[in-house]
Amino acid sequence: MVTSQTSPGSDPLFLWLTGGPGCSGLGALLTELGPFRPNPDNRTLSENVFSWNKFANILFLESPRGVGFSFQNMTENNDTRWDDDRSANDAYLALKDFFSVYTEFQNRPFYIIGESYGGVYVPMLTSLMVQKIQSGEMKNVNLVGMAVGNGELNSIIGSNSLLSDMYYHGYIGTGEWATLAQCCNTTYQMLPFCPFDARYTVSPDGTAIPKDNTSACDNLIADKINNVWTDDMLYYSDVYNQNQDCYQQTSYLLGSIRSAKTRQKVAEHTRKFIKAQKDASVTNYVDAYRYNNDNI
Structure with a gap:
């Protein structure tokens, strides 16, 4: 996660989901919308003046499980199948934990955003979040909207x-x-x-x-x-x-x-x-x- 460079205490929270399925969110952090870009020397960083965290706090979430630095405890959950419903539910559970731990982001304007296969991830997770908010299972979350760039839709x-x-x-x-x-x-x-x-x-x-x-x-x-x-x-x-x-x-x-x-x-x-x-x-x-x- 990267915090806003403007007003981290009040600026909105973005959830970013990279596509694939199976591409790490770290790719977007380091080469697309994050605050820094690795230099060719692999030792230093350059500022990305177009970073989205100029005006928002951004949470990069690996999806589905097992991608990037995400980890699956096979003792607690030995499910070896992947599908979009499972990925949406995993992301929902991750967000539920996130908001319970980082309470300062509760009731903050919250957007779910993604690219490419995010055309599947984003609307499915958004739909699930709306259900959970309306049922009262997800509390103190101000889901304002969603956005998809160059999405896989059909x-x-x-x-x-x-x-x-x-x-x-x-x-x-x-x-x-x-x-x-x-x-x-x-x-x-x-x-x-x-x-x-x-x-x-x-x-x-x-x-x-x-x-x-x-x-x-x-x-x-x-x-x-x-x-x-x-x-x-x-x-x-x-x-x-x-x-x-x-x-x-x-x-x-x-x-x-x-x-x-x-x-x-x-x-x-x-x-x-x-x-x-x-x-x-x-x-x-x-x-x-x-x-x-x-x-x-």
């Missing part, structure tokens, strides 16, 4: 929008775009609104699967969706700032690193991490999507 809608997003950011060429137009029962001008999802389903681990393995269109669309993280994208572009000029890239974000050798090393590491993330971060990763009825 796996099909989310992946369906990737094709037009990739085209308008230059990752799909006009030739490929024209080919995709032939796979859509609409005009070329309306292609961004094409229901590509009619040609694929999404597996529990997020992989697009062609509905008809013999259809060239179904296979093309599924292939494009499954290969968003291409070598060129990781080598030469900054996924956090896709519109910047590549020849001016100087930051240390994924693909935007000056040394080509370093770019390649980072790209290979990132690709391996993404591929292995579902096994490394959350042991029973598939269960994290069981709540999702997108394909029904």
